[in-house]
Amino acid sequence: MTPTVFRLLLLLAVAVAGCATVAPPAPPASTAPSGAPITRTEPIAPAPIAPAPAPPVPPLPAPASPAQIAVEHGYALLTRGEMSSAATAFREAIRLQPDLVPARAGLGRALYALGDLDAALAELRATLRQQPDATAVRLTLAHVLVARQDWPAARAELERILAEQPELLDARYTLGVVRYGQGDTAGAIDAYRRVLAADPRQPDARYNLALLLRLDRRDAEATAEFLTAAQAGHPLAEYFAGAALASGLGVDRDLAAAVTWWFRAAEQGVTQAEEALAQLRQVALGRGRRGPAERQAAQQAFAEYRTVLWKEFPDVARDGEDGVGSALLRQGRAREAVPVLIREAAALNEAAQRLLETIYERGVDGELPARDPRVLGYLEAAAAEGRRPPIR
DSSP states (O other): OOHHHHHHHHHHHHHHHTTOOOOOOOOOOOOOOTTSOOOOSSOOOOOOOOOOOOOOOOOOOOOOOHHHHHHHHHHHHHHTTOHHHHHHHHHHHHHHOTTOHHHHHHHHHHHHHHTOHHHHHHHHHHHHHHOTTOHHHHHHHHHHHHHTTOHHHHHHHHHHHHHHOTTOHHHHHHHHHHHHHTTOHHHHHHHHHHHHHHOSOOHHHHHHHHHHHHHTTOHHHHHHHHHHHHHTTOHHHHHHHHHHHHHTSSSOOOHHHHHHHHHHHHHTTOHHHHHHHHHHHHHHTTOSSOOHHHHHHHHHHHHHHHHHGGGGOTTSOOOTTOOHHHHHHHTTOHHHHHHHHHHHHHTTOHHHHHHHHHHHHHOBTTTBOSSOHHHHHHHHHHHHTTSSOOOO
8 A cells, every 4th residue: 555545544543533423412301299200292312422522543655755766666676587678776775875774785685686796795794793583584595505516504594594494495405406516425415305304396396306315326216206396397397207117226127207208308398308209219110229029119109109199189089090199180270289299290190290391381261370480390300300301
């Protein structure tokens, strides 16, 4: 609420309180002798009730100073990710009021985001000298120290925070990073397990835990954690889950499941997953030094993946040997069909490949123009792998 609106509401409340209705006075007492009946021609009015005193008027809020206005503007810029402008606003606030703690804290955050670690460190430490119990500032300081790889100092700050607030998961998570940086793998594993014990829905902590377990050669535990993080949608965990399933690392080998996880990771931009699929396609096409058994296994994995795609569209009836992409096209759902056709073609479906080439050249009447950039991107990638001629 702005100060102007607050003042208007306050004046209105005082005015309403002063308009309370007062009952009329009682008629004068009767002069009839004692014991004589009293006759009244009008009903007896109730005794007058004094109005309640108006509540004390709270002091009006002091108008914000220019320094406070600059701080509010700086934090709004921080929220929008405009770090350079935020730093300028905080510096102006500090110029106007050098001891303003929120201004120095905000400047430290902005400088950290801008990568100016030395300056961020100076501002955050200056803030903590003025306000040692500012936990959020101390946690940002710990993050800056981690970025500087000053592990002992970062650990000291984090342990101080956790001694006072052991439930602060961000500090516990960062402590795992620090302890790994110090070469303490067991301590890092313990830190991440503590995070997950408090909140199992932490895919980043679970992914880091899986990596550490893999480094510690605890493959079965690592793969289980990778799979859990992958099921939560963590892209890198999806890639590592696929790698574990492809090699049978801590789990039964399942190349078809590996392909599924790699496709999911690739769709989220994990280049390692794209490379893994490209290498497996080369095996399936009989290129390289792999034997017939490995070639057949790769072909079967891609075929099973194409079958799994049908489960994503339970409303589409399976008709013959065509893929789900062509079935979507027949239903007039070209925009849904194109990404599915790309996945099917990437899984070595020749019919989907030919359909994509036609769609690229001609488009789909009334639904999709020719030269669709998604189709072009796929066709260029296929040509780079040597699976199709270059696009002209």
